[in-house]
Amino acid sequence: MASIVVVDDEADVGDAIRRVLEHSGFEVRAVNDAEAGLRAIEERPPDIVVTDVIMPRMNGLELVKILRTRFPRVRVIAISGGGSLGIQTYKPDAISTHAYLAAVREVGAQEILTKPFDMDELLAAVRRQLPN
Amino acid sequence: MERVINSLRGRLLAVVLLINAALAPLLYLGLSRIVEEGYADLFVNSVRSYSRMVADQLEAVPSQDFAARSQDVLDDFAVSGLVVFAQIEDGTKRVRSAVSQLPAPGRGEDFHFHEHSDQAYYISHSVKRDDHEVVLRLGFDETPTLEQIAAAKRRVLAAVLAFALVSTVLAIALSRVIARPVVRLREAAKRIARGEVSTELLQHSSIAEMRELSHHLEHMRRELVGTSERLQSEIREREASEGKRLELERRLQHRERIATIGTLAGGMAHEFNNIMTPILLYSQLALNGTAQNGALASDLKRIVAAAHRARSLVNRILTFSREMDSQEARVFTLAPTVAEALALVRAIMPANIEIVVDPLEDTPPVSGDPGQLHQVVVNLCLNAYHAMRVAGGRLTLRLGAAEHAGKGGARERYAMLQVADTGHGMEPAVMQHIFDPFFTTREVGEGTGLGLSVVHGIVTSMGGSIQVESAPGRGARFTVLLPVATALEPAATDVA
Ligand SMILES: Nc1ncnc2c1ncn2[C@@H]1O[C@H](COP(=O)(O)OP(=O)(O)O)[C@@H](O)[C@H]1O
Numbered sequence: 001m002a003s004i005v006v007v008d009d010e011a012d013v014g015d016a017i018r019r020v021l022e023h024s025g026f027e028v029r030a031v032n033d034a035e036a037g038l039r040a041i042e043e044r045p046p047d048i049v050v051t052d053v054i055m056p057r058m059n060g061l062e063l064v065k066i067l068r069t070r071f072p073r074v075r076v077i078a079i080s081g082g083g084s085l086g087i088q089t090y091k092p093d094a095i096s097t098h099a100y101l102a103a104v105r106e107v108g109a110q111e112i113l114t115k116p117f118d119m120d121e122l123l124a125a126v127r128r129q130l131p132n
Numbered sequence: 133m134e135r136v137i138n139s140l141r142g143r144l145l146a147v148v149l150l151i152n153a154a155l156a157p158l159l160y161l162g163l164s165r166i167v168e169e170g171y172a173d174l175f176v177n178s179v180r181s182y183s184r185m186v187a188d189q190l191e192a193v194p195s196q197d198f199a200a201r202s203q204d205v206l207d208d209f210a211v212s213g214l215v216v217f218a219q220i221e222d223g224t225k226r227v228r229s230a231v232s233q234l235p236a237p238g239r240g241e242d243f244h245f246h247e248h249s250d251q252a253y254y255i256s257h258s259v260k261r262d263d264h265e266v267v268l269r270l271g272f273d274e275t276p277t278l279e280q281i282a283a284a285k286r287r288v289l290a291a292v293l294a295f296a297l298v299s300t301v302l303a304i305a306l307s308r309v310i311a312r313p314v315v316r317l318r319e320a321a322k323r324i325a326r327g328e329v330s331t332e333l334l335q336h337s338s339i340a341e342m343r344e345l346s347h348h349l350e351h352m353r354r355e356l357v358g359t360s361e362r363l364q365s366e367i368r369e370r371e372a373s374e375g376k377r378l379e380l381e382r383r384l385q386h387r388e389r390i391a392t393i394g395t396l397a398g399g400m401a402h403e404f405n406n407i408m409t410p411i412l413l414y415s416q417l418a419l420n421g422t423a424q425n426g427a428l429a430s431d432l433k434r435i436v437a438a439a440h441r442a443r444s445l446v447n448r449i450l451t452f453s454r455e456m457d458s459q460e461a462r463v464f465t466l467a468p469t470v471a472e473a474l475a476l477v478r479a480i481m482p483a484n485i486e487i488v489v490d491p492l493e494d495t496p497p498v499s500g501d502p503g504q505l506h507q508v509v510v511n512l513c514l515n516a517y518h519a520m521r522v523a524g525g526r527l528t529l530r531l532g533a534a535e536h537a538g539k540g541g542a543r544e545r546y547a548m549l550q551v552a553d554t555g556h557g558m559e560p561a562v563m564q565h566i567f568d569p570f571f572t573t574r575e576v577g578e579g580t581g582l583g584l585s586v587v588h589g590i591v592t593s594m595g596g597s598i599q600v601e602s603a604p605g606r607g608a609r610f611t612v613l614l615p616v617a618t619a620l621e622p623a624a625t626d627v628a
C-alpha cells in the first residue's frame with residue numbers, strides 16, 4: 001500500500017486531501033508545515049509527497065529542493081491556490097503562485113495541481129506517480 | 133461734433149478760421165484807410181493846384197473892369213463841373229459866379245477832405261492885385277471822389293473776402309494732407325487692436341516726421357508681433373507638454389489601480405481557492421459514499437457543480453490578475469494568432485453580424501505571449517459582438533504597421549491591430565472608465581467588467597498602447613499598438 005505525506009498550512013485543505021486519499025486506500029500522514037513534513041519524511045520516507053507551495057516559514061519550494069537531494073526517489077505533487085501570495089502578505093510586487101509553481105516544476109516536482117482541484121484530478125495525479 | 137472739433141483736421145481748420153476772422157476785418161480796415169487817404173490826398177492836391185490856376189488867371193485880369201471880367205473867369209471854371217462854388221472877396225465887395233450851386237459857406241477853409249458832411253471842399257486863395265490882395269474862395273464837389281472811395285473800398289472788401297475764402301479752402305486741403313497719414317495710422321492701429329496684428333503701420337507721407345513716426349511704429353509692431361508669436365508658441369509648447377504629462381500621469385494612475393486591484397484579486401483568489409478545495413473534495417467524497425440515485429446524492433452533485441462554477445469564476449478573475457505575471461515572452465507575428473482567435477469569434481457571431489477582415493497582411497514581429505494576444509483579440513471581438521447583438525452590424529478587423537515618436541523622441545515602429553464595430557458606441561463618460569477593472573454597463577451577471585482591463589494589462593505589459601474612438605450610435609474602434617520586437621529583445625523577466 002502506497003504511503004503519502006500531505007503538507008499544507010491550511011488544515012482544512014490538508015484534512016480533505018487526507019480523507020480523499022485514505023478513502024482510496026492510501027496510507028496518509030498529514031502535517032501543517034514544511035518542517036513537520038520533513039520530519040515525517042525523514043522518519044519514514046513515503047512514496048509520494050503532496051505539498052502546498054506557499055506556506056509560512058519554510059515554503060514548498062525549499063522543501064522540494066531538499067527532497068530532491070536527500071530523497072530523490074520520492075515523488076512530489078505540488079499544489080497551490082492560484083493568485084498571489086495571499087492577502088496577509090499582499091504587496092504590489094508579490095510573486096504570483098504561477099511563478100512559484102513554475103519554479104517548483106523547475107526544481108523537480110513531478111505534478112502541479114492548482115486549487116481547487118477535484119477528487120478525480122487529485123487521484124489521477126497520484127496514480128500517475130505510482131510505480132506499478 | 134465734439135469729435136470733429138477734437139480731431140486734428142478740426143483743430144487745423146479752426147485755427148485757420150480764427151486767423152481769418154481776426155485778420156480779414158483788420159486787413160479790410162487797413163486797406164480802406166490807405167485807399168481813402170490816397171484819394172483824399174489826390175483830391176486835395178488837385179484842388180489846390182486847380183485853385184492856384186484860377187488865382188493865376190485872376191491875377192492876369194486887367195484892373196479895369198475887374199469885377200465883370202473876374203465874374204467871367206469864375207463862371208468859366210464853374211462850368212467845368214468840379215467847382216460848385218466860386219467867389220472873390222475884395223474888402224466888402226463880393227463877386228460870385230452865377231453858376232455856384234452852393235451858398236457861401238459859413239466857415240473859412242477846409243483842411244481835410246470830407247471834413248464836413250456838406251460834400252464840399254472849400255479853399256481860400258489870395259490873389260495879388262496891383263495894390264492890394266483879394267481873396268478867392270472856391271468850393272469843390274467831393275461827391276465823385278467819395279464815390280470813387282466807396283467803389284475802391286468795395287473792391288478791397290471783395291479782395292479780402294476772396295483771400296479769406298481761398299485761404300480757408302487751402303486750409304481744408306492742407307489739413308487733409310497733414311491729417312491723412314495720421315488717420316490712416318489710426319485705422320491701422322485700430323485693426324491691430326482688433327487682432328489683425330499683421331496690418332502694416334508704415335505710411336507714405338510727404339511729411340518727414342510722419343514718415344519717421346510711422347516707420348518707428350512699424351518697427352515696434354514687428355518686434356511686438358515677433359515677441360507675441362514667440363510667446364504664443366512657447367505657451368502652446370508648454371500646454372502640449374503639460375497635456376503629455378497629464379496623460380502619462382493618468383496612465384500611471386490607471387496602471388497602479390489595475391495593479392492594486394489585480395493583486396487584491398489575486399490574493400482573494402488564493403484564499404478563495406483554499407476554501408474551495410475542501411468543499412469540492414468533501415462533497416465528492418460524500419457523493420461517493422451515498423447511493424447514486426438518492427436525494428442526498430443529487431444535492432451533493434449540486435454542491436459539486438456549484439463549486440466547479442465558483443472555480444471557473446475564480447479562474448476568470450485570475451486571468452485578470454495573471455496579466456501581472458511575467459509570462460514567457462517570445463517573438464511572433466500577429467497574423468496567425470489573430471486568425472486563430474478569429475476562428476473562435478466566427479463560431480459565436482450570429483448571422484446579423486458581418487465580419488470583415490482586411491487582408492491579414494504580415495505585420496512586423498512583436499514580443500510577448502501569443503496566448504495573451506489571443507485573449508486580447510477575443511475580448512475586443514466579444515465586446516463588439518455585445519454592442520451589435522441587438523441591431524446587428526459589421527465587425528472589422530485590421531492589421532498593419534504604424535510609426536510614431538516613442539519615448540526619447542526617436543521614431544518607433546509598431547504593429548497595429550484594429551477592431552472596429554458599428555454597434556451602439558459609448559458616451560464619453562463611459563469611455564473614461566472602460567479600462568477600469570469591474571467597470572461594466574452590462575447587466576449584473578452578464579458582464580464581468582474585466583475584459584478590457586485584461587486587454588489593457590496585456591497590451592501595456594507588452595510595452596504597447598490601446599486607444600479607443602467612439603461616440604454614441606457611431607460604433608467603436610479599438611486600436612492596439614505593439615512595439616516591434618528587436619532581434620536582441622531580452623527574454624521576459626526571470627521567474628524564480
Ligand atoms: N465595442 C464596444 N462598444 C460599446 N461599448 C463597449 C465596447 N467595448 C466595451 N464597451 C463598454 O466597456 C464596458 C467594459 O467592457 P469590458 O471591460 O469588456 O467589460 P464587460 O464586457 O464585461 O462589460 C462595457 O460594459 C461597455 O459599456
Ligand SMILES: [Mg+2]
Pocket residue numbers: 511514515579581582583584
Ligand atoms: Mg467584455
